[in-house]
Every structure is written in C-alpha cells, then in structure tokens.
Amino acid sequence: MEKRGAICLVSGGVDSVTALYYVYHRIKPKDIKIIFCNYGQRTFEEEKYCITKISNLLNLEMKIIDISWLGEISTSLLTKKNLEIPETKFEDLFDAEKAKSRILRWWDPCRNAILILIALAHAESLDIRYNIKYDVYIGIRRETPVAMKDNTPEFIEIMNKLVDHATHYGGYKVYAPLITYDKDKVVRLGEELGIPWKYTYSCYRGGLGYKEVNGEKIPIHCGWCSNCRRRILAFKEANIKDPSIYLKLD
Template sequence: MKAVVLLSGGLDSATVLYSAIASGDECYALSFDYQQRHQKELESAIAIAQSAGVIDRKIVSFDLRSWGGSALTDDKIDLPQERSLAQMSADIPVTYVPARNTIFLSFALAYAETIDAGRVYIGVNALDYSGYPDCRLDYIQAMQEVFRLGTKQGREGEAIKIVTPLIDLKKTEIIQLGNKLGVPWEKTWSCYAGGDKACGVCDSCQLRLAAFKELGLQDPVAYIC
C-alpha cells in the first residue's frame, strides 16, 4: 500500500519511516521547511529518505517566522535548556509551534489523496514529550475524523488512515525499535538549536541523550557538550 510518511529528520520520524517500510508499504516522504530555527533537520530528512530508499520525497516550504509564537520560529524566544523531565512535563513549552501537526497532517492528507495512498504515518509520541496538545491520542482521533469527512476518498470509499506507531512508546523503546529496523542514528537530528553540532542541553537533546544513556548506548551524533 502507498503511504505518506511525515519525515522531520529526527529520531522518531526516522524510526517511523523504517517501520512503515518494514510493514511493506511503498513510502513517500514528506518534510517541511517552515523556516524553523533547526533547519539542519531538513538535511537529515533528505539523508534518511535516501538511505531508506523511499519511492519519492518532497519538501513543502512556507514561512512561520512572521507569526512567531514559538521558540522554534522566533529567535527572540529563548530555548529551554537543562530542564529535568519533571519540568518538561509540567506544562506546554515555548517550543510548541501553534497547530503545527494540524498543518503538517493537512498537507499529508492532500498529498496522500492525490497519489491514492491509504496511510499517513506520523511520529507523534505522548510519553516522552512535554504534553504537546497535537501529540496526544484524542487529537489524532479527531484528525482521523477530519480525514474521513474532509476528503472525496473518505466520503466515497475508505478513509486514509493515520498511523502512529510510536505514540505509546518510551524514548528508550523507540531507540530499541529503531535498532531492530536498522535506523541510521548518525543521520538523524533532534536538536532544537541551529548549530552545526547538537547543543546537548535543549529539551529534545536531553530526552535523546537520556534514552541512549539508559540503554547503555553511545549516541553517534556530535554534541557541543
């Protein structure tokens, strides 16, 4: 079956892509350049898509910097650093990009219906992140209904299915799954900062490093500290 896979270039989305391929789906990778602070992730998305041998890959470009509202699109907002897991889960952080997954899933839905795909994969995770509202199961369920009601395919046939293989996995479990699937971790990029090396102190780096450490593994990505 044809499938559109949202591929950011991060650890989670890379694992989702390799999982979709292992399931036998013909994968079409879709990435987004929204002028995010960490645009380096797009280089990783391209490298991962090439490594995985996807059928096709596309990058959709638009600019969210003029809207602001997030530390990932507004350089005036400082990235959270060196926070504990308890602090990360206390509230929705400034790294939340308003309605980002709704934007992404809308593009993915349009692309999927155009190429007659039956599935859209997204690497949302409700456990190891700070409670982003668009990474939770009730949100995915609501978007699934949008997929059904908002498309010709959904009204006249079988709705395109949103697939979330990581939603209930811990970060350590995601890494273990990726290891089984042969995900090239050295090609992935998780850091929210915009440097040549990962900062090691933003929320995303902290979660990634903690998971590799818990498993007794060395993260192959280069860090500043």
Template sequence: MELPFLKELGESSLTDITREVPVAEEVNLDEEKETPSTWVPCRNLILLATSGAYAEVISAEAIFVGFNAEEARAYPDNDKEFVSRYNLVLEKAVASFSQPPTVKAPLVDLLKPDIIKKGIEVKAPLHLTYSCYLGGEKHCGICESCLHRRRGFKEAGVEDPTDYIQE
C-alpha cells in the first residue's frame, strides 16, 4: 500500500524529492538538538493508523513494528510510551464489535548491535533485512541509516551480509 500524500507534506528528506538525504554523516542521536532532516512528520502515527485499519479489516490480532531504543533517542514516535499510548487510541478507533489489534514492539528496548545479536540468536535472515533511506534495490552504504546499520554489525561483532553499493 502506498501513501503518496506523504510526499506532499514536505519537510522531510525522506519524502520530499527536492531535499537531499544526508549521506556520509552519522548523526549522534544522543546529541542531536535539531529536528533531523529525515524526520517525517507524524510518520509512525500515519503508518499505524493505516495498518490499524487494515488489521481491523483482516481481523489481525497484532501489528509488529521495528521501533528500537536507538531511534527513540531522536524520534519520539519510536518509544515505549508512544506504543502504549497508541494502543489506547487503537482500542477506541476500532469498531466496538471488533477485537482491536495490539501494536507490539519487541525490539523497543534494544540498540542496533543487540538487535543484530538477537537476529543471529533466532536465525533471522539478516541478509534480507533492509535499512537504506534511499529505497534502492541495494543499500547505498553511505546514508545515515546505512551508517547506523554498518556500525550495528561492527559493534555486534557480526559479519555484515549486506551488499552495499559503496563499500
């Protein structure tokens, strides 16, 4: 399902093609004081509203999200409080004769290296995961998200299986 109206919101380098996605600079999320250019206004609220509607249609019990502790440092819609509050909203947003789905964020307390280690532990196909902000077929290797991904594998002490365009 595409959400083309996100492009019309502007403001974010991830949805506005006139703005460049930052490359070759990893933002220290703990020290970031300004809104990152990669912030998409109300993105997770919009995505969860859409997925909540679909979950109701197909009677899904849960919606899983990949929120993690690292991104929650800079993006407030990635933390436990957001998930908890959103689940309260979802109870009221779903028809009373339906069982409301619950948003689950199993990685919400983990940093990237911990997520990678957990992936290894559960034999997740990490080579099939995708992180790049540019949305191409291959990871660019230099956008902020790719840099976080690279660092995560390095800090986890796990060989990075990602096929980056720029090594």
C-alpha cells in the first residue's frame, strides 16, 4: 500500500492538536508537515507559542503562513482586538437560538475553505516536485447545538469533490478525523495520545499574558468566552484534569 504524507492544519486548540496527535500516532504517515495560518486573529501569539512547543516535542516541521488580509475583511470578534469578548454562561452553550445568534461573532469569511486550499496547494506542490502524495488533515468538529456550515461532514465531502477539479493530478484527500466527536470525547482521545494540554490554547480573547508554572510559561485563558466554557466543560465531562490557567473560573 502506498505510504502517504500528511499536512496538518493546526491552530493550537484542543481539537486541532488532538487531530495532529491522532495522525502522528495512529495514521503514522510517511511525513507530517504542520501548517499554521495567521489570519489576523487576536490570539495569534498564544497559538504560535503552543504550536511551536508541540511541533518541537514531535520534531515536526511547522510553517506559518500569513493570510492577515482575511482578518482585515472579517467582521469576526476573533480579529478585532479593540472589541470586548462577551461572556457566555455555561447553560447558554446548549441553547440553540443563542448559539445561532453567536455564529457571526466568530465567523471569518470562507476561513476553513481557505485553510484547506492552502494545505492542498502545498500537497500538490510536494507531489509535483517529489512525487509523494500528501493528504490534508483538519481538526474541525460539528459543534452542538448548532454547527457552523464549514464544520460539518457535508463540508468535508464537498471539499473532497473540489480536490480533483482544483489540482492537476488529483488523488489527494481531505480528512477531518474528529468531525463527529463531542469535545469531551476529543479530550479523552487526546489524553490517551499523551497530549500536553498546557500547550493548547482555546481562548477567544487572548492578550492575557502567561503564568510561570514549574519553570514553564503557560498562556492564560479568560475563562468566560464561549470557547473557554466549552473547554472547561469538556475536561470536566471527560474527568480529566485541565492544566490550563484561567483568569476567571466559576
């Protein structure tokens, strides 16, 4: 069977790092390359810090790609450092109507499609130059109770249909191995794979600095944004200790 390479899109969060570790330990491809994109996100420095730590631990090549123009055209709070990130209550995570109303707060135009196409372009380039097929892996999940359109199995299916039309040779695959997982299941898998959770960052706010713990810098999460709330809840439901530092826990 043909041994293929893997290009992993990693953002530094629980899901993308777990997907990376899954590829590394379970898929065991011929080669793994990490792509991390700077789309102007307010949490870029914390994410970069974590991904650098992870890539060094796994001894993997990491490439940072600047697509900050995306942040310039986005209305998402993820790219607007001057705007406050609103607090989300734990109970609101399960309210479908409130979840729908929050989507545009975090929506960057075509982001996941752009990320996948960036990784696909690298896969095709490597194939043309070295005659090695690389597949693309992304750590997105279908979030409940309401999923963003580009976090669904249907989206991945469509991106795979695009592959053969967008590339010369075709034959590359786009995988989202965690697409149907709940977040607590992701945490359990990540724990099984040995992820150092202190080097993952989920916060939407960012800019809160770092705390030194046992001689190591740990980035601080706010604890009140919707993504922090989901992270806290997932670790609690998985019954796994979260070593993250939170500014606010209640």
